[in-house]
Amino acid sequence: MLLCLFSTTTFATPAIEPLAYSTMWLKLGHYHSSLMSPSGYTSYVDDAAFFISKEGDNNPQAELAATIQLFSQPEPLSDSKACRFQARYQWLTEQGYTFPSLSCPEYDNWRQQLQAHSVTLAFPAAYMNSPSSMFGHTFLRFDPENIAEDSLWLSWAVNFGATPEGDDNSILYAWKGVAGGYPGKFAMMPYYRKLQEYNRLENRDIWEYRLNLSPEQTAFISSHIWELRDIRFDYFFIDENCSFRLLELLELAAPDLDLTSHFPVAAIPVDTVRTVLNADLVENVHYRPSNATTLHHYLAPLSPSEQALVYEMALDPDLMDSEAVAHLPAQRQARMIQSSYKYLRYEVNKQFRSPETAGNSLALLRGLNRLPPHHIIPPVAPEKPEQGHDTSMLALGAGHHKGLGNYLELQGRFTYHDLLDNREGFPPGAEITFGDLRIRGYEDNYWQLEQLDIISIRSQYPRNRFFKPLSWQVKTGLERQPGSDGKEHLAAHLNGGAGITLPMTANSQWFGLATLRLEHNSGFDRNMQLAPGINTGFSSHNPLGNWRLEWQLDQFLNGELRSTVTLGQHWELNRNNGLRLDVRYEDQDSFNNYELSLSWRHYF
Numbered sequence: 001m002l003l004c005l006f007s008t009t010t011f012a013t014p015a016i017e018p019l020a021y022s023t024m025w026l027k028l029g030h031y032h033s034s035l036m037s038p039s040g041y042t043s044y045v046d047d048a049a050f051f052i053s054k055e056g057d058n059n060p061q062a063e064l065a066a067t068i069q070l071f072s073q074p075e076p077l078s079d080s081k082a083c084r085f086q087a088r089y090q091w092l093t094e095q096g097y098t099f100p101s102l103s104c105p106e107y108d109n110w111r112q113q114l115q116a117h118s119v120t121l122a123f124p125a126a127y128m129n130s131p132s133s134m135f136g137h138t139f140l141r142f143d144p145e146n147i148a149e150d151s152l153w154l155s156w157a158v159n160f161g162a163t164p165e166g167d168d169n170s171i172l173y174a175w176k177g178v179a180g181g182y183p184g185k186f187a188m189m190p191y192y193r194k195l196q197e198y199n200r201l202e203n204r205d206i207w208e209y210r211l212n213l214s215p216e217q218t219a220f221i222s223s224h225i226w227e228l229r230d231i232r233f234d235y236f237f238i239d240e241n242c243s244f245r246l247l248e249l250l251e252l253a254a255p256d257l258d259l260t261s262h263f264p265v266a267a268i269p270v271d272t273v274r275t276v277l278n279a280d281l282v283e284n285v286h287y288r289p290s291n292a293t294t295l296h297h298y299l300a301p302l303s304p305s306e307q308a309l310v311y312e313m314a315l316d317p318d319l320m321d322s323e324a325v326a327h328l329p330a331q332r333q334a335r336m337i338q339s340s341y342k343y344l345r346y347e348v349n350k351q352f353r354s355p356e357t358a359g360n361s362l363a364l365l366r367g368l369n370r371l372p373p374h375h376i377i378p379p380v381a382p383e384k385p386e387q388g389h390d391t392s393m394l395a396l397g398a399g400h401h402k403g404l405g406n407y408l409e410l411q412g413r414f415t416y417h418d419l420l421d422n423r424e425g426f427p428p429g430a431e432i433t434f435g436d437l438r439i440r441g442y443e444d445n446y447w448q449l450e451q452l453d454i455i456s457i458r459s460q461y462p463r464n465r466f467f468k469p470l471s472w473q474v475k476t477g478l479e480r481q482p483g484s485d486g487k488e489h490l491a492a493h494l495n496g497g498a499g500i501t502l503p504m505t506a507n508s509q510w511f512g513l514a515t516l517r518l519e520h521n522s523g524f525d526r527n528m529q530l531a532p533g534i535n536t537g538f539s540s541h542n543p544l545g546n547w548r549l550e551w552q553l554d555q556f557l558n559g560e561l562r563s564t565v566t567l568g569q570h571w572e573l574n575r576n577n578g579l580r581l582d583v584r585y586e587d588q589d590s591f592n593n594y595e596l597s598l599s600w601r602h603y604f
Contacts, residue, residue, distance in 0.1 A: 016068070019095060020061035023255045028088055028224065030233075030248060031060050044240065044248075046183065047232040052081070068092065071099040083107055087223040087252070107226060114156055114188075115144035116222040121209040121246070121282075122157070123273055123385060124198040126427045128459040134432050135416060136269040136385065137198075138243050141191050141208070142222060145215075153192035158225055160186050160245040162235045184235030184245070186228045195288075203292035203346075207385060209273060212283040217253040224252055243272035250276065268415060270425075273386045287381035291346045295466065297379040298339040306336055311465050313340040314347075317363035334374035340364050343466060388425020389576050389603040391415045397599025399582075402592075403488075407440045409450065409597060419458060419539060420546045420570040421603075422578065429471075429501065429509075431458035436477075449490060453477040460511050460539070462503040471501045471511055473535070482591035483523010484560060491521040497535055508540035517554050524558060531556040545572040562588045576603040 019025060026032075026041065034042040037058045043050075045057065052070055056063035067088050070081065082089075083104035093099065120141040127133040139159040147154065162182035198204045213221075234240055244267040247259040259275050276282060289297070299307055313319045313336065320326075325333055341364045344357055368374075395411035414435030417426050436453035458473040474496040481491040499513030517531040537550035547569040554562045567583040577600070584595045 016065055017061060020064040024091060024252075025060060025064060027248070027251050027255075028091065028227075029056070029060055029063060034058075044233055045231060046234050050227070050231045052085075068097065071097070073100065084227055086226050087220060088227070090220065090223060110226060111219075111222070114142055114222055116142040116156075116218050117145040117215050118143045119211050119213055119218050119221065121211060121250075121273065121276055122194070123207040123209070123269060124194075124202075124204040125206070125385065126430060126432075127198075127202050127204050128427070128430050128457075128461075133202075133204075134430075134457065138246055138269045138272050139194065140246055140249065141194075142218065153190065153195075155191040156188055157191045157194045158186060158188055158249075159194070160184055160233075160242045162237075182235050183232040184240070185230065185232060186225060186245070188225070188229075199288060199290050203290040205290050205293055205382075206288040207273075208286040208288060209276060210283045210286070211250070211276070211281045213250075213253050213281070221249055221252050224249065241267055243267040243269045247272060247275065250281070253281075266415060268391050270385045270388070271391060277386060285384065289379045289381075291342070292467065293379055295339070295342045295346050298335065298342050298376060299466065302336065302339065306332075307339075308465070310336050310339045310343065313337065313364070314343045314360065317360050317367060320364070320367040330371050331374055334368060334371045335376065337364055337368045337371070338374070338376065341368070346466075383424040385425050387575070389417070389422050391417075391603070393601055393603050395580075395599045395601040397580075397597050399595055399597025401442075402594050405443050407442045409438055409440045409599065411436070411438045411599065411601075413437070418456070419460070420548055420568050420580065422570075422572045422575065423541065423546065424575075429458075429460040429462070431456060431473075433457075449478070451477070451479045453479075460501040460509065462501045462509050464503065469501075470498055471513060472496070472498045473513065473515075481519065481521055481523075482562070482586065482588045482593075483521050484525060484558070484590065485523050486590040487523060488591075488593075489521050489523040491519050491523075493517060493519045495519075497533075499535075504538070505540075507542070508538060510536075510538055512536040515552070515554070519556075524556075524560070526558060529556045529558050529560075531560075531562070545570040545578065560589055562586070570601075577601070578603075 030044040031041040053062040053066035393413040397409040438451040441447045454477040456475040476494040495517035497513035497515030501511040515533045531554040533554040539548040571579040
């Protein structure tokens with residue numbers, strides 16, 4: 001009788017082999033195609049604790065068989081290994097398997113605390129002072145049912161990121177992040193902590209994309225997050241990063257939902273947002289301005305003299321009763337006092353709150369209460385990040401080189417944005433480019449590599465009395481540069497600098513930086529040379545696009561003095577197309593040259 005019952009159960013359940021290579025099982029195991037694996041698949045997971053079979057990381061069928069065997073124990077399932085795989089258990093029962101019930105109080109308590117009814121994709125804007133956040137960031141927020149906007153602190157955030165071991169500096173952190181030197185893990189925390197980190201401490205605007213997933217889909221995704229607690233992945237800054245891992249989670253909402261195949265090489269956070277939008281998963285979008293953005297908004301209508309009073313009142317609230325403030329209309333006074341209070345709140349986020357600051361804040365609020373009610377409309381949302389130009393670029397151009405004649409130029413850029421590109425949807429004053437390649441063909445059919453920028457980063461945000469950011473830049477790669485012999489050579493270089501950027505008008509800035517350049521040039525007597533220097537110029541936004549005039553002066557320790565002046569104008573044709581004019585003049589002791597080029601640029 002037992003044999004007959006066993007045979008009946010076996011024939012009622014689906015065959016293992018086709019199920020092992022079904023789309024959903026591959027998603028649950030984070031499997032992807034691999035020519036190096038006998039099964040044709042390997043898992044992104046780099047942690048033996050995630051697999052039941054010893055071959056599970058490279059064999060979906062063996063892992064499925066081991067999972068079914070684990071859940072088929074005759075006694076009630078309550079051991080920790082069975083309780084870990086809640087999403088697997090649910091999916092296998094939906095496929096027709098019958099297992100003993102799971103008894104997992106720890107998981108039940110976690111689900112009760114999470115109360116996941118809906119899910120939101122959050123995108124904090126780029127943060128130039130953190131190597132891991134220069135492209136922005138993405139994480140998920142799980143909300144209880146019918147939660148109000150002012151109660152979102154009850155929600156939970158799910159984040160994937162690198163987990164550094166030790167106190168690595170920023171340069172080492174960036175290198176290890178690119179090279180896969182850190183493990184990546186999922187972590188859960190209250191949403192208010194993410195707001196404190198991004199919106200207040202780092203002053204990053206946050207875009208929240210509420211997804212139209214059902215409560216059942218949301219619950220299934222959260223069950224898989226439980227399976228991934230403390231599980232290690234390889235982490236790579238370019239591809240296997242926060243964005244890629246979150247897309248893997250969202251793919252669990254439906255068997256036919258494909259989000260990750262769009263990223264065979266790199267996963268940029270803003271492209272994650274575009275992918276989710278293109279899949280029609282977004283229900284609505286909410287903009288959450290940072291404290292810095294809010295302060296800018298409060299100060300914008302005030303004159304320079306009024307802004308000076310705002311700054312002084314924050315330090316000495318007694319100035320509220322001075323003649324300079326008291327003679328103003330009540331509504332104007334209220335805006336200035338509120339601006340002073342917002343400035344104090346902005347400053348408190350960067351340091352410990354002192355008794356003096358607390359007293360000044362209270363005095364400003366009391367002064368505000370003496371005035372008629374005054375409401376300031378919140379900041380208007382800027383262009384959404386996904387509405388900026390796409391992240392890769394191809395260009396075709398033509399130009400003239402003084403010494404070598406006319407040329408055609410092909411340019412390709414892996415990612416992401418330079419200071420002359422269309423700035424809508426991107427942080428102002430920020431440049432981040434990877435893999436910028438230029439190849440030239442001259443009239444005599446001579447082709448050569450002109451330039452390869454491995455990475456170029458610039459942060460040039462204007463300073464004023466309220467905001468005092470440091471402008472800085474770093475760049476490395478290969479480029480044509482003159483040597484002591486009066487000829488151009490393909491030189492390797494690493495250079496950086498720091499300084500300030502000051503506003504000139506509403507749409508133009510002046511910048512000045514002290515620089516240091518290390519160059520390997522075969523045209524020098526000693527190939528490796530160091531050059532301190534200066535970098536200065538103007539940049540502006542005009543009705544046609546962006547223009548930039550720049551002067552770089554390098555004094556090499558071998559005595560060579562190099563002066564380079566560049567002028568660039570970018571015309572915005574539409575979101576993903578533009579024309580660019582580049583003019584360059586370079587002068588060195590035994591060499592001078594000018595170049596003029598015009599190129600069409602397409603972003604994709």
